[in-house]
Amino acid sequence: xxxxxxxxxxxxxxxxxxxxxxxxxxxxxxxxxxxxxxxxxxxxxxxxxxxxxxxxxxxxxxxxxxxxxxxxxxxxxxxxxxxxxxxxxxxxxxxxxxxxxxxxxxxxxxxxxxxxxxxxxxxxxxxxxxxxxxxxxxxxxxxxxxxxxxxxxxxxxxxxxxxxxxxxxxxxxxxxxxxxxxxxxxxxxxxxxxxxxxxxxxxxxxxxxxxxxxxxxxxxxxxxxxxxxxxxxxxxxxxxxxxxxxxxxxxxxxxxxxxxxxxxxxxxxxxxxxxxxxxxxxxxxxxxxxxxxxxxxxxxxxxxxxxxxxxxxxxxxxxxxxxxxxxxxxxxxxxxxxxxxxxxxxxxxxxxxxxxxxxxxxxxxxxxxxxxxxxxxxxxxxxxxxxxxxxxxxxxxxxxxxxxxxxxxxxxxxxxxxxxxxxxxxxxxxxxxxxxxxxxxxxxxxxxxxxxxxxxxxxxxxxxxxxxxxxxxxxxxxxxxxxxxxxxxxxxxxxxxxxxxxxxxxxxxxxxxxxxxxxxxxxxxxxxxxxxxxxxxxxxxxxxxxxxxxxxxxxxxxxxxxxxxxxxxxxxxxxxxxxxxxxxxxx
Amino acid sequence: xxxxxxxxxxxxxxxxxxxxxxxxxxxxxxxxxxxxxxxxxxxxxxxxxxxxxxxxxxxxxxxxxxxxxxxxxxxxxxxxxxxxxxxxxxxxxxxxxxxxxxxxxxxxxxxxxxxxxxxxxxxxxxxxxxxxxxxxxxxxxxxxxxxxxxxxxxxxxxxxxxxxxxxxx
Ligand SMILES: Cc1ncc(C[n+]2csc(CCOP(=O)(O)OP(=O)(O)O)c2C)c(N)n1
Numbered sequence: 001x002x003x004x005x006x007x008x009x010x011x012x013x014x015x016x017x018x019x020x021x022x023x024x025x026x027x028x029x030x031x032x033x034x035x036x037x038x039x040x041x042x043x044x045x046x047x048x049x050x051x052x053x054x055x056x057x058x059x060x061x062x063x064x065x066x067x068x069x070x071x072x073x074x075x076x077x078x079x080x081x082x083x084x085x086x087x088x089x090x091x092x093x094x095x096x097x098x099x100x101x102x103x104x105x106x107x108x109x110x111x112x113x114x115x116x117x118x119x120x121x122x123x124x125x126x127x128x129x130x131x132x133x134x135x136x137x138x139x140x141x142x143x144x145x146x147x148x149x150x151x152x153x154x155x156x157x158x159x160x161x162x163x164x165x166x167x168x169x170x171x172x173x174x175x176x177x178x179x180x181x182x183x184x185x186x187x188x189x190x191x192x193x194x195x196x197x198x199x200x201x202x203x204x205x206x207x208x209x210x211x212x213x214x215x216x217x218x219x220x221x222x223x224x225x226x227x228x229x230x231x232x233x234x235x236x237x238x239x240x241x242x243x244x245x246x247x248x249x250x251x252x253x254x255x256x257x258x259x260x261x262x263x264x265x266x267x268x269x270x271x272x273x274x275x276x277x278x279x280x281x282x283x284x285x286x287x288x289x290x291x292x293x294x295x296x297x298x299x300x301x302x303x304x305x306x307x308x309x310x311x312x313x314x315x316x317x318x319x320x321x322x323x324x325x326x327x328x329x330x331x332x333x334x335x336x337x338x339x340x341x342x343x344x345x346x347x348x349x350x351x352x353x354x355x356x357x358x359x360x361x362x363x364x365x366x367x368x369x370x371x372x373x374x375x376x377x378x379x380x381x382x383x384x385x386x387x388x389x390x391x392x393x394x395x396x397x398x399x400x401x402x403x404x405x406x407x408x409x410x411x412x413x414x415x416x417x418x419x420x421x422x423x424x425x426x427x428x429x430x431x432x433x434x435x436x437x438x439x440x441x442x443x444x445x446x447x448x449x450x451x452x453x454x455x456x457x458x459x460x461x462x463x464x465x466x467x468x469x470x471x472x473x474x475x476x477x478x479x480x481x482x483x484x485x486x487x488x489x490x491x492x493x494x495x496x497x498x499x500x501x502x503x504x505x506x507x508x509x510x511x512x513x514x515x516x517x518x519x520x521x522x523x524x525x526x527x528x529x530x531x532x533x534x535x536x537x538x539x540x541x542x543x544x545x546x547x548x549x550x551x552x553x554x555x556x557x558x559x560x561x562x563x564x565x566x567x568x569x570x571x572x573x574x575x576x577x578x579x580x581x582x583x584x585x586x587x
Numbered sequence: 588x589x590x591x592x593x594x595x596x597x598x599x600x601x602x603x604x605x606x607x608x609x610x611x612x613x614x615x616x617x618x619x620x621x622x623x624x625x626x627x628x629x630x631x632x633x634x635x636x637x638x639x640x641x642x643x644x645x646x647x648x649x650x651x652x653x654x655x656x657x658x659x660x661x662x663x664x665x666x667x668x669x670x671x672x673x674x675x676x677x678x679x680x681x682x683x684x685x686x687x688x689x690x691x692x693x694x695x696x697x698x699x700x701x702x703x704x705x706x707x708x709x710x711x712x713x714x715x716x717x718x719x720x721x722x723x724x725x726x727x728x729x730x731x732x733x734x735x736x737x738x739x740x741x742x743x744x745x746x747x748x749x750x751x752x753x754x755x756x
Pocket of ligand 1: 393394395396397398419420421422423445446447448449450472474476477478479480
């Protein structure tokens with residue numbers, strides 16, 4: 001059989017069901033083999049969207065997502081999506097076409113050093129040089145992507161490798177693979193586990209920070225058990241949102257730059273901090289010297305390099321969060337905990353202070369109100385909000401959602417954390433819908449971010465993928481303009497998006513149902529219409545552009561939360577007149 | 588405290604591995620003083636000896652990040668172990684007269700160096716040793732006029748019978 005057919009067999013062996021991609025000259029044998037296979041292939045309208053869709057699929061399912069792009073520009077268009085997936089430890093396998101091996105290095109048409117380009121943004125990558133290597137390399141790629149700390153893996157496929165013949169009996173797809181230099185640790189060191197349990201027992205003001213690693217390890221049941229048994233409140237990172245039910249009395253909400261008062265103060269005041277599957281990014285810690293100054297840190301992570309990288313650690317435990325929490329619980333259950341009444345009262349006070357205000361009747365609509373109505377409409381079809389998957393884009397829309405949308409199920413809040421990639425939300429929702437076909441899948445996005453991948457309206461229209469797009473439409477690059485107002489003397493530069501396009505007409509031009517919402521009383525109905533349509537739908541919600549987020553300045557002390565004044569966006573008028581002079585010189 | 592660390596890294600002997608490792612050092616701003624690569628007793632495995640400048644936290648990250656690379660089989664910090672270290676240095680010294688030539692030859696003998704090339708104006712000396720020894724020799728001949736130097740950077744092995752097994756498991 002041809003190499004490309006062997007690739008199909010290899011993908012089958014990995015249980016792949018859907019591929020997101022875009023063909024091209026150097027992938028013709030691959031797509032020809034695809035034609036003869038049973039795979040679902042979703043043709044996105046841009047390769048970046050294919051990568052985000054594969055990423056969304058991976059995040060929502062926990063399985064590997066696969067994207068495909070041709071050589072040269074196809075490969076480079078994938079880059080942002082692959083980097084985004086990798087930064088958030090999402091298992092994505094990216095396949096790229098490549099010029100035939102005999103042309104490699106000669107600057108052939110659409111040749112690019114894909115191996116070099118993807119190397120620093122993936123967990124590992126391969127270039128297949130001989131057809132006989134296909135079975136092993138595919139196996140390795142998937143194994144590396146999904147085990148240990150998951151991540152993106154790239155495989156470059158020269159055209160002749162896809163075309164040449166391969167005897168699969170001679171070179172079978174291996175069931176097990178031995179990677180000499182790759183042995184992720186699963187179980188935590190028993191002594192460290194014992195030490196951690198001892199420390200948790202005597203802790204008077206303990207706090208847990210749960211990150212994306214808890215999501216990946218499916219460790220929610222163990223986390224809840226630990227938190228309840230030992231009376232430890234839990235805050236989550238953006239990547240951890242969903243791993244601990246937010247209506248739980250021990251939930252503190254999100255921690256960090258845009259975190260809740262409850263989380264940031266509890267972490268600051270803690271005497272024992274238990275970080276699980278979180279990498280202490282600068283968005284969580286702010287100024288390191290004032291971060292949780294009087295605390296002992298227990299850090300649980302599958303990636304040893306994360307431990308001690310940013311924050312000093314007292315008890316490091318390397319391994320899978322689920323396995324480690326199970327082991328810790330065994331130790332904890334044997335003894336009584338220190339009384340924590342005082343701490344619990346303090347936590348309750350902080351929680352009360354952080355209670356979000358969500359009821360607004362203002363026009364233009366406040367984002368908080370949109371989220372309140374969104375939850376209400378969703379609860380009618382999904383009371384526990386467990387059958388709903390949300391993706392966000394990047395910017396204020398993302399942080400509003402992270403704050404105000406109460407998530408109670410893991411893998412149901414998908415957002416680009418590590419890279420903060422605008423354009424992520426909408427295509428990621430497409431992938432998520434394939435992972436969770438029965439779930440309500442909603443992409444919340446800003447107008448700026450939506451325009452970065454709005455061409456995917458064509459994809460959801462063509463395949464009738466019932467994803468709902470919700471645009472928090474403030475006609476500005478909200479997050480940037482907020483920062484300019486706060487830290488750059490209100491000099492708003494290059495953040496005004498103007499009045500175009502008309503998102504309703506845009507959606508309709510693709511044949512997609514759409515509604516514009518301008519009054520708070522219409523939000524609920526609009527959501528119901530979208531949810532009940534069972535079809536792709538777009539809601540353009542005109543929100544108050546002056547609404548600003550509370551935040552901690554970059555590198556600041558996490559308890560110095562700033563509640564900025566509302567600021568109207570003020571476009572720099574002179575800019576337009578200058579432009580007109582240049583563009584129509586006769587005037 | 589900043590100091591030099593000698594790290595011994597066994598890697599799979601494959602194309603692209605060097606790029607992966609040097610890319611890691613560039614991206615993370617690890618400060619490399621020198622890096623040597625060569626084959627080992629196992630044809631599938633190469634040994635890199637990397638000298639890094641930094642404090643202990645930097646060293647810890649270097650070791651951990653190297654370990655994350657799939658093609659890296661084993662990483663050892665040789666500072667924590669007794670080790671033997673050598674560097675090869677070729678130095679071309681200006682020695683136009685018989686006197687200056689015999690002077691260089693004398694120095695070379697003391698340092699157990701070898702004269703490996705000769706011209707009317709220059710002598711080329713091969714010298715091996717740890718960094719201090721090579722530096723000391725260079726300091727000695729510098730006043731005479733060094734025309735050119737080529738140094739390999741350190742390579743090192745653990746002392747005694749202990750070895751780095753090329754299997755991580
Ligand atoms: C690809 C990319 N480009 C630029 C940025 C920088 N950035 C972060 S938030 C933001 C503004 C987002 O505006 P919009 O999508 O309208 O969302 P809003 O903040 O108004 O909700 C920008 C430009 C980014 N994160 N990603």
